[in-house]
Amino acid sequence: MAEFDTVIGLECHVQLKTESKLFSPAPNRFGDAPNANVDVVDAGLPGVLPVLNEKAVQFAIQLGLALGCKINLKNVFARKHYFYPDLPKGYQISQFELPICEGGSVEIQTSQGRKKINLTRIHMEEDAGKSMHEAGAPYSQVDYNRAGTPLLEVVTEPEIQNAEEAMAFFKSLRATVMYLGICDGNMEEGSMRADANVSVKPVGQTELGQRTEIKNLNSTRFLGQAIDFERKRHIRMVKAGEEIKMQTRLFDPDKKETRSMREKEEAHDYRYFPDPDLPPLVIEAETLDRLKCNLPELPFAKLDRYQTDLGLSEYDAGLLCEEQQVAAYFEKALLTQPNAKAVANWVLNSLLAALNENGLSPEQIFQCPLKPERIGQLVSMLEQKIITSKIAKQLFEEMWQNPNAEPEQIVEDKGWKVERDEGALLKIITDLVANHPKEVQQYLGGKQKVLGFFMGQVMKQTKGQAEPKETTELLKKHLETLRE
Amino acid sequence: MSAPLAFPKTRRLLSRRDFLRVQRRGARAKGNGLVLIAMPGQHEQGRAGLVVSKKVGKAHLRNLIKRRLRHILRENKNTFARRDLVVMALPQIADHSFEDLKKDFFHTVSALNQNIQRRKKKRQTNG
Numbered sequence A: 001m002a003e004f005d006t007v008i009g010l011e012c013h014v015q016l017k018t019e020s021k022l023f024s025p026a027p028n029r030f031g032d033a034p035n036a037n038v039d040v041v042d043a044g045l046p047g048v049l050p051v052l053n054e055k056a057v058q059f060a061i062q063l064g065l066a067l068g069c070k071i072n073l074k075n076v077f078a079r080k081h082y083f084y085p086d087l088p089k090g091y092q093i094s095q096f097e098l099p100i101c102e103g104g105s106v107e108i109q110t111s112q113g114r115k116k117i118n119l120t121r122i123h124m125e126e127d128a129g130k131s132m133h134e135a136g137a138p139y140s141q142v143d144y145n146r147a148g149t150p151l152l153e154v155v156t157e158p159e160i161q162n163a164e165e166a167m168a169f170f171k172s173l174r175a176t177v178m179y180l181g182i183c184d185g186n187m188e189e190g191s192m193r194a195d196a197n198v199s200v201k202p203v204g205q206t207e208l209g210q211r212t213e214i215k216n217l218n219s220t221r222f223l224g225q226a227i228d229f230e231r232k233r234h235i236r237m238v239k240a241g242e243e244i245k246m247q248t249r250l251f252d253p254d255k256k257e258t259r260s261m262r263e264k265e266e267a268h269d270y271r272y273f274p275d276p277d278l279p280p281l282v283i284e285a286e287t288l289d290r291l292k293c294n295l296p297e298l299p300f301a302k303l304d305r306y307q308t309d310l311g312l313s314e315y316d317a318g319l320l321c322e323e324q325q326v327a328a329y330f331e332k333a334l335l336t337q338p339n340a341k342a343v344a345n346w347v348l349n350s351l352l353a354a355l356n357e358n359g360l361s362p363e364q365i366f367q368c369p370l371k372p373e374r375i376g377q378l379v380s381m382l383e384q385k386i387i388t389s390k391i392a393k394q395l396f397e398e399m400w401q402n403p404n405a406e407p408e409q410i411v412e413d414k415g416w417k418v419e420r421d422e423g424a425l426l427k428i429i430t431d432l433v434a435n436h437p438k439e440v441q442q443y444l445g446g447k448q449k450v451l452g453f454f455m456g457q458v459m460k461q462t463k464g465q466a467e468p469k470e471t472t473e474l475l476k477k478h479l480e481t482l483r484e
Numbered sequence B: 001m002s003a004p005l006a007f008p009k010t011r012r013l014l015s016r017r018d019f020l021r022v023q024r025r026g027a028r029a030k031g032n033g034l035v036l037i038a039m040p041g042q043h044e045q046g047r048a049g050l051v052v053s054k055k056v057g058k059a060h061l062r063n064l065i066k067r068r069l070r071h072i073l074r075e076n077k078n079t080f081a082r083r084d085l086v087v088m089a090l091p092q093i094a095d096h097s098f099e100d101l102k103k104d105f106f107h108t109v110s111a112l113n114q115n116i117q118r119r120k121k122k123r124q125t126n127g
Helices: A054-066 A163-180 A220-239 A285-292 A299-308 A314-322 A324-336 A340-357 A362-367 A372-383 A389-401 A407-414 A422-435 A437-444 A450-462 A468-481 B016-025 B059-075 B091-095 B098-126
Strands: A004-015 A077-081 A091-095 A105-110 A113-126 A130-133 A140-143 A150-156 A192-202 A212-217 A247-252 A257-263 B027-030 B034-040 B047-051 B083-089
Touching: A004 A163, A004 A220, A054 A113, A054 A150, A054 A163, A054 A285, A091 A113, A105 A163, A113 A163, A163 A192, A163 A220, A163 A299, A163 A314, A163 A324, A192 A220, A212 A220, A212 A257, A220 A247, A220 A257, A285 B098, A299 A314, A314 A324, A314 A340, A324 A340, A324 A362, A324 A372, A340 A362, A340 A372, A340 A389, A372 A389, A372 A407, A389 A407, A422 A437, A422 A450, A422 A468, A437 A450, A437 A468, A450 A468, B016 B034, B016 B047, B016 B083, B027 B098, B034 B098, B047 B059, B059 B083, B059 B091, B059 B098, B091 B098
Parallel strands: A212 A247, B047 B083
Antiparallel strands: A004 A150, A004 A192, A077 A091, A105 A113, A113 A150, A130 A140, A192 A212, A247 A257, B027 B034, B034 B083
């Protein structure tokens, strides 16, 4: 079946969550009126000088440390020249020969297990503006709000083998930058974008095939679809004996296909040279120490810990760790109630479902009416058998509607407490048994299922407040006494 | 949400028992002016405690050192996340400026993290 190997390399752009831009004091904000956040530096006016944003450098180092990269203590900004209306200076400030991070790897999880994807480098650069082409208009417009926004470009080695791995890589990188708090991970707003370099080669051939680059993929799903389409296109062309040209292509999500954007001449001449306006960036060893020992727990470390220390299943742990906010919420709930499995179940099943119904995303978990302590309290009441699991679901609904009420009080007011009075319970049971001689005979005749009928009757009379386990025991005991 | 610079009781080591437990069983790292000892904590967020003995100096100096250390810990809570950490001041700490103290602290935490990694590996190969 597999006659061809696919070789994929990714370049992922991560927009950094800094207050201001990479080289200017203009706010780094999405969604403002066009050209509202443009400083003279971003506009590329003559005579202005860029000033490096310290926070952006710190973020870059943090990502490098988290991914096990070598941090270059001395690194250099370079000018990358190309002419396009969204780039007022006529060059982009980027890094070329001495990027801030080299090497390192991103851990991914696919259906084939865990794997590390090695990185070539991570470098800092500024984003360009945005051109807007109105359909049919004889002109184009340009918005420079994005010009000068700090980006990290994460470049992988060409060793990703299929769309699944590429998607897992993108997901893992997104989780990491969000755990570090350096990027908001908001794909719709373009906070993370990937360019994929795809090529195919016959199995066994060491030489790589001609590659094409698919630009600006802004969702994990599109990334996978674009790679799949491109792989098939390449294989078809190779089989038909056609030549694959080095191209830059765009992905059309509606048609799920890629289109040629421009033919790329062999290595565009960007005339890179060190930016004379910016001195080489020297990072002090102390800064590195400080950032190194302040790294938060990273997604895969958390995943492992949830499984080994808290005894959660791989599946549950994976779901909790996917969004940092969900994991944080879960950990907060654990402070009130240490039964990790039970808390995880409530967070994953009831709470995430409720978020979804109310139009909140998992990231917004802290904005929901239920505080994490409340989930802890609910689980505690279940643990202490104050309420039954059936009542717990009702209580959850009630707490959602009425977040300020103490759960204990709700249970009290509604009369939801488990029927603990064994005498009363026994009376209900004896009455029941006396009123249903036929069912009793069936049970004694070996029909175990009838027990369910009795349970149902008890629950009906107690409005679901009888503790199921104890009631079953009591029922069985009572029925057995009738055997003689 | 508690304020980012709060240092509530739940995040501090309070009893002598806690301190002794960490000192007996924890991983250590020594810096110029302080010793750090840490062990995995039962608390999700981690706890930290200070020891500044009378050997260090008079009360005003010890208080100054404690204030500074507390501030560093407060700003860098990830350094003791999921751990119980004891920070012990050595007499030499008296000569440290605040900047020195910060550098010393971060350097020692890095060393401590390495020690902990080493311990983990050792345990894995042994067991």
